Amino acid sequence: MRGDAGFPVRLRFTKQGKIRxxxxxxxxxxxxxxxxxxxxxxxxxxxxxxxxxxxxxLALSVGHESDAEYLDVELTHEPGALxxxxxxxxxxxxxxxxxxxxxxxxDRAPALQEAVTAVEYTVEAVAAYDAGRPSLEAVSDVVGxxxxxxxxxxxxxxKGREVVEDxxxxxxxxxxLGPTEHGVLLHLEVSTQPRGARPGExxxxxxxGLVEQRVLRTRQWIERGGARLEPLExxxxxxxxxxxxxxxxxxxAS
Amino acid sequence: xSSLWPRIEPLLAGVEKPARYIGMERGSLRPEHxxxxxxxxxxxPDTYEVGLPNQGLQILYEILNERxxxxxxxxxxxxxxxxxxxxxxxxxxxxxxxxxxxxEFDVLAFGLAxxxxxxxxxxxxxxxxxxxxxxxxxxEDPLVIAGGHCAFNPEPMxxxxxxxxxxxGEEVVGEVTEVVAAWKRGGRASxxxxxxxxxxxxxxxVPSMYEVDYDGPFIAAxxxxxxxxPEHVEKRxxxxxxxxxxxxxxxxxxxxxxHDRLNVEIxxxxxxxxxxxQAGMITRPVRERPAEQVRxxxxxxxxxxxxxxxxxxxxxxxxxxxxxxLVADLVNGQEGCGNVxxxxxxxxxxxxxxxxxxxxxxxxxxGLTFAPEGGSWRIRQVMNKLITEEDLYTAVDGAYSxxxxxxxxxxxxxxxxxxxxxxxxxxxxxxxxxxxxxxYTRQASCTASVGGFVPKPHTPFQWFGQNGVQELHRKVRxxxxxxxxxxxxxxxxxxxxxxxxxxxxxxxxxxxxxIEHVWRxxxxxxxxxxxxxxxxxxxxxxxxxxxxxxxxxxHRNEDEILPWDHIRAGLHRDFxxxxxxxxxxxxxxPDCRWTPCYxxxxxTDYALEHVVASAVAPAGGSQGTGQDLRAGxxxxxxxxxxxxxxxxx
Numbered sequence: 084m085r086g087d088a089g090f091p092v093r094l095r096f097t098k099q100g101k102i103r104x105x106x107x108x109x110x111x112x113x114x115x116x117x118x119x120x121x122x123x124x125x126x127x128x129x130x131x132x133x134x135x136x137x138x139x140x141l142a143l144s145v146g147h148e149s150d151a152e153y154l155d156v157e158l159t160h161e162p163g164a165l166x167x168x169x170x171x172x173x174x175x176x177x178x179x180x181x182x183x184x185x186x187x188x189x190d191r192a193p194a195l196q197e198a199v200t201a202v203e204y205t206v207e208a209v210a211a212y213d214a215g216r217p218s219l220e221a222v223s224d225v226v227g228x229x230x231x232x233x234x235x236x237x238x239x240x241x242k243g244r245e246v247v248e249d250x251x252x253x254x255x256x257x258x259x260l261g262p263t264e265h266g267v268l269l270h271l272e273v274s275t276q277p278r279g280a281r282p283g284e285x286x287x288x289x290x291x292g293l294v295e296q297r298v299l300r301t302r303q304w305i306e307r308g309g310a311r312l313e314p315l316e317x318x319x320x321x322x323x324x325x326x327x328x329x330x331x332x333x334x335x336a337s
Numbered sequence: 338x339s340s341l342w343p344r345i346e347p348l349l350a351g352v353e354k355p356a357r358y359i360g361m362e363r364g365s366l367r368p369e370h371x372x373x374x375x376x377x378x379x380x381x382p383d384t385y386e387v388g389l390p391n392q393g394l395q396i397l398y399e400i401l402n403e404r405x406x407x408x409x410x411x412x413x414x415x416x417x418x419x420x421x422x423x424x425x426x427x428x429x430x431x432x433x434x435x436x437x438x439x440x441e442f443d444v445l446a447f448g449l450a451x452x453x454x455x456x457x458x459x460x461x462x463x464x465x466x467x468x469x470x471x472x473x474x475x476x477e478d479p480l481v482i483a484g485g486h487c488a489f490n491p492e493p494m495x496x497x498x499x500x501x502x503x504x505x506g507e508e509v510v511g512e513v514t515e516v517v518a519a520w521k522r523g524g525r526a527s528x529x530x531x532x533x534x535x536x537x538x539x540x541x542x543v544p545s546m547y548e549v550d551y552d553g554p555f556i557a558a559x560x561x562x563x564x565x566x567p568e569h570v571e572k573r574x575x576x577x578x579x580x581x582x583x584x585x586x587x588x589x590x591x592x593x594x595x596h597d598r599l600n601v602e603i604x605x606x607x608x609x610x611x612x613x614x615q616a617g618m619i620t621r622p623v624r625e626r627p628a629e630q631v632r633x634x635x636x637x638x639x640x641x642x643x644x645x646x647x648x649x650x651x652x653x654x655x656x657x658x659x660x661x662x663l664v665a666d667l668v669n670g671q672e673g674c675g676n677v678x679x680x681x682x683x684x685x686x687x688x689x690x691x692x693x694x695x696x697x698x699x700x701x702x703x704g705l706t707f708a709p710e711g712g713s714w715r716i717r718q719v720m721n722k723l724i725t726e727e728d729l730y731t732a733v734d735g736a737y738s739x740x741x742x743x744x745x746x747x748x749x750x751x752x753x754x755x756x757x758x759x760x761x762x763x764x765x766x767x768x769x770x771x772x773x774x775x776x777y778t779r780q781a782s783c784t785a786s787v788g789g790f791v792p793k794p795h796t797p798f799q800w801f802g803q804n805g806v807q808e809l810h811r812k813v814r815x816x817x818x819x820x821x822x823x824x825x826x827x828x829x830x831x832x833x834x835x836x837x838x839x840x841x842x843x844x845x846x847x848x849x850x851x852i853e854h855v856w857r858x859x860x861x862x863x864x865x866x867x868x869x870x871x872x873x874x875x876x877x878x879x880x881x882x883x884x885x886x887x888x889x890x891x892h893r894n895e896d897e898i899l900p901w902d903h904i905r906a907g908l909h910r911d912f913x914x915x916x917x918x919x920x921x922x923x924x925x926x927p928d929c930r931w932t933p934c935y936x937x938x939x940x941t942d943y944a945l946e947h948v949v950a951s952a953v954a955p956a957g958g959s960q961g962t963g964q965d966l967r968a969g970x971x972x973x974x975x976x977x978x979x980x981x982x983x984x985x986x
Contacts, residue, residue, distance in 0.1 A: 101342075104355035105591045113591060116363075116643025146350055175643065177361055177591060 089126045090158045091188040093195075094169070095315055098149045102179035107142040110180065114154060117175035121168070126157040140195035140303065140314070141202065141275060147282075149300035151202075153195050153314045155188060184315055192318030199314065201255060201274055203302040206282045208293040209266035217293060222267045223259045225291040230257060237288035250280040250288050257285070266296055341428055342436040348422040356592045357385035358419065360411075360433035363589040363642065366398075367435050368408045375517035377401055377409040377510075378432055378442040378479070382449075382457035383864065385413040385433075389588060390596040392650070393485060394448050396583040397506050407514045410434040410442070414457045415464070417861070417868075423464065430464035439465035443517050445479045449487035449494070452841035453834070453864035456856040458483070459497055469853065471499050471545060476525050480517065480532075488542075489572075489619050490794040490901040493841050495544035496849035499528075500535045502542075503904055504572030504619075505605075507581050509540045536566045540573035542904060549846055554887060556845060556898040571905045572619065576945055578605055578626045582634055589642045598646035598680070599638040603631050603663075607652035608930045608947070611710070612721045612920050613749060615793035616652055619906040621939040623656075623930050624948040628663055635667060639677060646678040654681040655690045656930075658951030664696050686724045691735035705736045708747035712762025718923040719754050721916075726766070733770050737777040744770055744783045750812045751790040751804030751835075753920060760812045763787065764819035771824040783825040787816065789835030791842050794901040795908060797916035802892040803839045806832045806871075833871040837863065839889035840874055845900035848888065851877030907939035928954070 098110065105113070115135055118125055127133040136157035143149050162168055169182040176182070192198075210217050229235055235251035256272040273280050283295040305317040349355035360367075370376055379398055381388025388394070394411065401409035410432035415423065423429070430439040439445060445465060447458050459469045467478045474481075483494060484502035491501040502509050516538060520531040536543040546566045550557040561568055575581055587599060604625040607617040626634075635647050647667070651657065660681075667679055679697045684690045686707040694705060709724050711717040717724060733744055748763045767785040774781025789809040792798045804812070809832035820827050840848060854877030855863070862868040878885040893899065895914055902910070912935075919926065929935055930947050931954045940946055 101346075101359040101361055102591070104349055104359050106356070109356065109592050112593075115645075116589065118643075119645060120640070120643040145355065177363070179361075 090161050091155055091190065091192065091320075092158055092165070092168075093153060093155050093186050093188045093192075093315055093318075094172070094182050095184040095313075096152050096154070096176075096180055096182045098143060098147075098152055098180055100148070100179035102177050103146055103148045105177070106145050107139065110143075110152075111137065111139055111154075113177055113180065114156075114172075117172050118156065120175040121171045123156070123162055123168070124159040126159055138194055138196070140199055141279075143300060144281060144283075144298070147204075147298040147300060150183075151300055151302050151313075153199075153303060155192075155195060161187070186315045187320040189318040189320050195314060198305045198307075198317060199303045200276055200306045201272055201304040202279075202300055203256075203304075204271045204273075204282050205260065205299045205301055206269045206271055206286060206295055207263050207266050207297040208269055208286050209296040211292050211294045214292060216262070216265055217267055217291065219259065219262055219267060222269075222289075222291060222293070225289050226257050226259055226269070229289055230254070235285070235288045237284045239284055248284075250285055253278065253280040254285060266293070339438065339441065340436045341431045341438060344426060344428050345423070345431065345436060348419065348426060348428070352418040352422065353416060354385075354592060357413065358415070358433060359591070360436075362389070362591060364584075364586040365411075365434055365588055366402055368402055368410065370408050370437075373518065373522065374406055374408045375444065375514045375521060376442045377407060377444045377446055377514075378412055378437075378439050379409055380412045380414075380439075380445060380447050380458075380461055382414050382447055382454045382461055383862070384416060385590075386592070386594040388413040388448075389590045389594045390600065391448055391450070392584065392600055392602060393506060395588055396581070397446075397510055399583050399585060400507060401510060401514065404511065404514060406518045407510075410437065412439060412461070414454075414461055414862070420460070420464065420861075429466050430461055440467055440479060442479050443521060444513075445481050447481070447483040447485075447498070449483050449485040451864055452487055452493075452838050453869070455487075455494055455841055455852050456860050456863055458494065459853065459856040460861045462497065463856075469856075470496055472496075474499070474528060476528050478528075480528075480535075482513070486616060486619065489615070489904055489906060490843065491542055491544060491904065492846045492900040493844035493848040493852060495846045496853070498544065499532055500541055500543045502573070503540050503570055504906075505575040506573070507575050507583070509538065509573045512538045513541065533563065533566070536563075539571065542570040544846070547903070554884075556900060558898070559903045569903050569905050571943070572907060574907075574939075574943055574945060575605070575624070577948055578602070578624045579630055579948075582626075582630055585637075587638055587642055589644070596648065598648050598678075599635070599642055599644040600648050600650050601631055601634045601638060602626065602651060603649045603654060603657050604651045607656075608928050609653060609656075610721045610916075610926050610928060612719070612797040612916060613710070613752070613790060613793070614652075615796050618793075618796045618908060620652070621907065621937065622945050622947045625658060625950055628659060628950065631663060632666065646680065648680045648682055650682060653685060655685045655693060656954075658949055661689075661693060661696070664693050668696055686732050687728045688731045688735050691732050691739065694736070695739045704743040704745060705741045706745040706747065707732060709766065710747065710749050711752065711759065712748060712764075712766060713759045715923050716752055716755055716759040716762070718925050719920045720749075720752060721920070721925050723925045729766065730769065730773055733773050737774040737781055742774075742778060742780050742782065744774065744781075746770065746783065746785045748785060748787045749790045750787050750816075751809055753798060753801045754923070757812075757815060760815055761819055764816050764823070764825075767820060767825035767827075768823045775824075781824075784828060785816070785820070785825055786828045786830075787813065788830035789832050791835055791838045793842055794899070794904075795906040795913070797913050797920055799843070799899060799913065800893040800895070800897075800917055802890045803835075805886070805890045806836050809835060831866060831869070834864075834866070834869050836885075836889055837869070837871055837874045840878065840885055843900070844888055847881060847883055848878075850881035851883060853877075854880045907937075907942050909936075909938035909942075912937045930954075 125135040138155045140153040165185045169185040173181045234249045237250050238245050238247050253273045258270040260268040260270050282298045286293050286295050305312045379394050381391050381394055398409050401407040412432050462469050468474050481499045483498045484506050488501045516534050532543045535541050536546045546562050548560045606620040606623040608623055611617055710722045711720050767783050770783045792801045813829045816827055855873045858873050860873040
């Protein structure tokens with residue numbers, strides 16, 4: 084929950100190409116520098132080390148790409164035309180990070196981290212151990228069986244310890260989209276609450292000898308009162324008309 | 338254009354910090370390579386996080402890419418995980434800018450900032466698919482060049498490096514580029530011919546053009562093989578830093594690195610004359626950047642990079658003429674946007690410094706670091722680090738009274754003439770510092786960090802026999818016992834690493850065999866404590882038939898030919914010897930920036946002068962000169978009107 088002074092803004096941005104190897108935290112630092120380069124009127128925290136008031140959504144794993152990352156930043160006042168700000172920030176950010184949409188936000192809008200309830204990915208999965216291209220039929224069968232099963236157990240490492248967990252509750256959709264050069268392309272939608280699951284964990288839980296090769300986060304969703312909204316539509320500032328966002332995320336095979 | 342990226346990318350999924358290898362920093366370039374250009378791969382032979390901030394590399398990267406006849410990219414040593422990956426996949430060492438194979442460059446240029454990176458240089462050459470030994474290279478292989486402070490004793494690396502560049506690189510890289518570009522235009526016929534041509538460029542040392550004669554373990558002579566090859570190689574010096582406002586677009590890394598901030602070099606060179614300090618000896622004279630240029634570089638740099646911290650770098654930043662005014666301007670000015678922090682590395686020990694520090698750190702006063710270096714006044718006179726105890730206690734009192742809680746003190750152990758009383762003086766100083774602090778706060782703490790002293794070439798201590806591993810361990814134990822229950826903490830550098838540094842620091846050509854052995858046995862990243870292994874170094878010396886103690890712990894005589902005597906930093910050998918004798922008598926020597934010239938040789942031989950905007954030392958304390966400088970202007974001063982006039986204001 085943010086304070087009611089100032090002018091909060093929500094951005095959607097991409098993370099594509101080589102920049103996918105940069106961590107969530109380092110992307111945050113790149114944004115802080117871009118805000119300073121573009122001299123945005125930032126609101127700072129009080130305290131020993133004043134930091135700009137920026138909050139990020141769900142972390143994206145190192146190595147994953149995204150068409151739909153979000154962050155909220157608090158400004159002291161409206162910084163001129165918002166689309167121009169988006170363009171300027173893209174120029175100040177590393178290649179592969181582009182601000183694709185920007186909207187001003189209602190005061191006291193819920194923080195992204197709590198508000199987002201589901202995310203979608205396209206995942207390219209390939210055979211582990213160079214076993215050749217997996218057959219589309221076999222993968223479809225495994226996926227069908229997994230969705231029909233009440234549990235989907237995987238082992239994950241948490242703080243150095245192996246933990247057995249059921250990722251089935253987090254899986255909302257899992258579709259086989261088609262073949263890629265070396266593997267298969269999957270579409271995946273997962274819940275983020277009460278506990279999410281990583282695409283790689285779901286792929287390995289299929290027990291089909293597959294590993295994730297390339298992951299693209301395509302969408303994030305806020306579900307509230309039966310409605311399903313993209314984060315930029317969820318909490319518009321009443322004094323400003325929200326920019327309609329009609330861009331349909333494209334499904335890309337790599 | 339051949340990019341290895343498609344082959345590197347799949348390997349990055351399994352490595353630590355994959356962003357080390359992607360390039361794409363703000364300020365980086367993806368230059369096109371054209372056939373007439375000399376292509377340089379500038380390599381920092383350590384991890385990306387250590388190498389990226391290196392200012393020397395960044396300066397040359399810009400200067401070379403501004404030239405029409407040159408193109409430059411960067412590379413850093415891959416960590417062991419990626420090294421295993423690229424070796425398994427048959428992928429060669431690569432640049433981070435365009436992921437071009439290192440072997441396709443005309444020049445592989447290494448920055449040698451520390452001796453323990455030497456084995457990484459061999460590893461990078463090997464990963465590039467180039468023979469590690471210079472004599473085995475073919476005309477199609479790149480030229481291997483090295484520079485940086487360790488190039489002032491090039492001999493341990495002479496077997497592996499085709500040409501060394503001694504001193505400031507700003508001007509000489511252009512001259513080397515012209516030779517290399519001409520060689521390339523001529524079809525890269527003979528390697529010998531281009532090396533001979535390079536040997537005639539002032540400041541360039543080509544080891545294969547010199548024959549070394551031995552008399553038993555001693556060097557009898559170092560002789561040029563051809564009449565046009567100079568007998569001595571003199572260092573290069575940029576006369577005026579104002580002509581070189583680089584880096585203009587400092588690189589902004591995407592991951593956290595050391596010194597992760599805007600760095601602006603405010604002066605080069607230092608004449609405090611600390612006898613242990615190689616940097617101070619080989620970078621003379623003092624060349625200040627005009628204050629106005631510093632302000633512009635800070636403002637432009639912050640705007641360009643988006644950093645919120647800037648460091649004003651030099652070997653002793655509080656000595657910059659008018660530093661207090663500059664700091665006040667930067668702290669109070671509206672540079673950049675939001676809150677900009679300022680840091681001054683390498684500060685002197687006195688009240689003036691604390692005053693500046695309190696100007697800078699208005700809010701968060703946690704830790705402050707001082708380097709008295711020696712535990713007793715006598716040993717500090719030997720070192721010519723003329724800080725009085727009063728200087729230190731006044732500084733520390735000022736720090737604690739103004740809200741700092743932690744004071745860190747840096748010391749060297751194993752110094753010439755050092756007795757246990759001198760070593761134990763470190764414990765006494767640390768105890769007294771804690772006592773001063775406790776007057777102000779119960780939380781006052783003090784950490785004493787001690788490092789074993791490694792005598793360095795081109796310093797008055799170059800003749801001194803270093804303390805061995807056992808002796809340094811004994812001194813550390815003395816301090817541990819003396820500090821028990823004192824409230825002060827002790828930290829120390831591994832005496833075994835100090836010993837290996839000693840081998841590489843003052844080694845001759847024969848030591849190259851030992852370095853090669855360490856590398857072949859897997860001894861890379863030796864400056865990383867988890868990777869360091871003195872056993873490999875001892876083994877390497879034995880394999881090479883060399884006595885490690887002869888190189889490390891032996892005192893040298895005045896008439897001994899030292900392996901680096903044919904490399905000149907401008908300091909006359911008789912000046913260094915006289916200063917060594919003065920050290921043994923515990924006689925100090927004042928800073929020639931503010932007192933008359935004692936003719937060390939640098940300014941007179943190279944027709945250089947100090948470039949300083951103020952002819953008097955900054956006010957307050959003894960300024961580490963051992964003199965009473967309270968009045969500020971009482972020191973006899975030789976004015977240099979042209980330079981001062983040119984940069985005043």
